[in-house]
Amino acid sequence: MIKRALYLTLFLLPLLMGFAGDSPIRWEMILEKQTGFLEGKEFSTRGITGKGIRIAVIDAGFKGADSHPGLAHLFANNRIAGTWDFVRNQENVFNGNPHGTAVLSCIAGIWDGKPCGLAPDATFLLARTEVSGEPKKEEVNWAKAVEWAIKNGADIIQSSIGYTYHRYFQEELTGRYSIAAQAAIKAARTGVLLVNSAGNDGSSRWQTVDTPADADSILSVGAIDPQSGIAAGFSSKGPTADGRMKPNVCAPGTVCAFTPNGKSKIMGGTSFAAPLISGFAACLMQLMPHASAQDILHAIEQSGHLYPYYDYSHGFGVPQASHFFQNQTKTKQQGNCCLVIDTTDQSFQVTTEGPCQETEKSEWSTYIYYHISDSSGMLRMYGVKEFIPLIRNNISRAAFQKGDLLRVFSNGYTAEWKE
Amino acid sequence: MMAVIAGCSLPAGLQGQAFEQTVVPSAVMSNRGPNRLHFSHVYLGAALIPPAPMNGTGTSGTGLSPAFTGGLRYKLKLMRPLALVGEVGLVSQGYRIQPGSFFLPGDTVTFRKQTVLVAGIDGGIFLRLRLGQRGNYLGNYIDIGLQGMMPLLSRQITVSQNTGSGAPTLESEKRTSRRLNCIQPYNFSTLARIGFDRTALVISWRWSGLTDGSTNYDLPRLQVGVETALVDY
Numbered sequence: 001m002i003k004r005a006l007y008l009t010l011f012l013l014p015l016l017m018g019f020a021g022d023s024p025i026r027w028e029m030i031l032e033k034q035t036g037f038l039e040g041k042e043f044s045t046r047g048i049t050g051k052g053i054r055i056a057v058i059d060a061g062f063k064g065a066d067s068h069p070g071l072a073h074l075f076a077n078n079r080i081a082g083t084w085d086f087v088r089n090q091e092n093v094f095n096g097n098p099h100g101t102a103v104l105s106c107i108a109g110i111w112d113g114k115p116c117g118l119a120p121d122a123t124f125l126l127a128r129t130e131v132s133g134e135p136k137k138e139e140v141n142w143a144k145a146v147e148w149a150i151k152n153g154a155d156i157i158q159s160s161i162g163y164t165y166h167r168y169f170q171e172e173l174t175g176r177y178s179i180a181a182q183a184a185i186k187a188a189r190t191g192v193l194l195v196n197s198a199g200n201d202g203s204s205r206w207q208t209v210d211t212p213a214d215a216d217s218i219l220s221v222g223a224i225d226p227q228s229g230i231a232a233g234f235s236s237k238g239p240t241a242d243g244r245m246k247p248n249v250c251a252p253g254t255v256c257a258f259t260p261n262g263k264s265k266i267m268g269g270t271s272f273a274a275p276l277i278s279g280f281a282a283c284l285m286q287l288m289p290h291a292s293a294q295d296i297l298h299a300i301e302q303s304g305h306l307y308p309y310y311d312y313s314h315g316f317g318v319p320q321a322s323h324f325f326q327n328q329t330k331t332k333q334q335g336n337c338c339l340v341i342d343t344t345d346q347s348f349q350v351t352t353e354g355p356c357q358e359t360e361k362s363e364w365s366t367y368i369y370y371h372i373s374d375s376s377g378m379l380r381m382y383g384v385k386e387f388i389p390l391i392r393n394n395i396s397r398a399a400f401q402k403g404d405l406l407r408v409f410s411n412g413y414t415a416e417w418k419e
Numbered sequence: 420m421m422a423v424i425a426g427c428s429l430p431a432g433l434q435g436q437a438f439e440q441t442v443v444p445s446a447v448m449s450n451r452g453p454n455r456l457h458f459s460h461v462y463l464g465a466a467l468i469p470p471a472p473m474n475g476t477g478t479s480g481t482g483l484s485p486a487f488t489g490g491l492r493y494k495l496k497l498m499r500p501l502a503l504v505g506e507v508g509l510v511s512q513g514y515r516i517q518p519g520s521f522f523l524p525g526d527t528v529t530f531r532k533q534t535v536l537v538a539g540i541d542g543g544i545f546l547r548l549r550l551g552q553r554g555n556y557l558g559n560y561i562d563i564g565l566q567g568m569m570p571l572l573s574r575q576i577t578v579s580q581n582t583g584s585g586a587p588t589l590e591s592e593k594r595t596s597r598r599l600n601c602i603q604p605y606n607f608s609t610l611a612r613i614g615f616d617r618t619a620l621v622i623s624w625r626w627s628g629l630t631d632g633s634t635n636y637d638l639p640r641l642q643v644g645v646e647t648a649l650v651d652y
Contacts, residue, residue: 134552165554167552167553167554168555169455231438237440239442312442313440380442382440382442383436383440384439385435385437386435386437
């Protein structure tokens, strides 16, 4: 009897502890991490909450957003500056698909007094553009919505929309070909920062980023798994068809987001990583009011936890708010001062050699990131491994060819090896 | 302790590989794909054969009957909206003969249930007109073409009601007659398919006889069904 009770407890304990389903503990952990990975408290404790920044959210519909208690502060304070449904040519966007409600909550939602995004005090323009079946009309609507957002004074355009095989071939996603990419470039040229999700095709045959995430001069956002801190399998990868690095940065892709019935739910996808970055960008625009959209874009890239290292799944990594404040504790060192690369016929061996500067323990301090790039700078392969300091950590050199460059990154340090 | 292990090489298996990705440049994209030069995929289908009357009479000879199909389809893109499609597959048709309809010559007993099962290999060639937008997926299309079937298996399955004084203890008796001589070695149909990405509506009309004329009437010629293309994008 006691044995049975023990087995039952062992079986049920993980459920009770919240390791399965949308349990309160898992829910709390995810809500904490969706802003925690970006060091959102660095902004919020300084009163930087996106105030005065206008964000246009282009999505499939905002069903229930007008009645959700977690978004009530936007309506109460008149911070929905405009709405337009490009599908039905009407003002009401609070119907149809609820995807936009979830996206909006990842910028400005407040649940139980806790922020779901980084810019709860921003002002919003909401546009609905999507219908079912991915017809050309959708993409035209998207381009019209970009134009509408520019005319209505948007500082940031947030879009968790992407077009792939229903409209294009992979080789066409050069960042200049699609209707959406052309509209995105236009937005960038007019001084608006466009933040677009990379897409959820990482595990499908398509694999690469959607359009308009392929466009140059916009921020494409990939997703990381908040449990491991590394790229989520579903997150679309780069490079673009013309060989440019995408996504630019990444953010948690599993989040607590709002549903149309006034509740919240754990959801996954790069759709929810992008609005976290939009919120981050809004805070940065508030912090640096004279910076241009492109300055903000580059600043966000440079604040990535991997910068100057990059790969085609993480981009420059997860932007870190502490990068913008003088008391930053994280250091980024380039050169072989700490990481040392040795080589044998079979593998590269990476180890640490003192004196390494102490860095703050982060979510990623146990990993070593590595990529091999060819002579033109294109990555041939990249990966992430668990890293144990002082021990020679092996990286296979099977993919390495003459003239290639191996670059490794761990805990704020980068090192390179070239034959 | 750290001093002891410092400088040791870690066996590859002990160092957890969290993630690794080989980059495939777009420049070496294959010419195979749902809307590229070559494409092949598996398909599955189910159809209904509408009831048909016996020849020369108004009475129903065959009831609503099922048919199943599955096979491999290959598409060769000729130009942007036009493609040539070929397919090879297996097909199974189960014609439900109505009680009181005497299908085979010599049948005098009224069976409670009677099914004529014909299964075999089928193949076809079609011209595909692709409609609408042009991404790398199956899209919306119309196929029109010819299909041939070679029956490899034919059976008459009957269930008779045993009543009367000399009846055995069993309530009914099931009998199967194999290799029906009346089934033609091949038959031909015209087929039209309207596709909406992975799903297609199919209608076909068999214009050659399934039987050789020795039966009391031929089996229905019309089939209406749905197919699904097993394609992963």
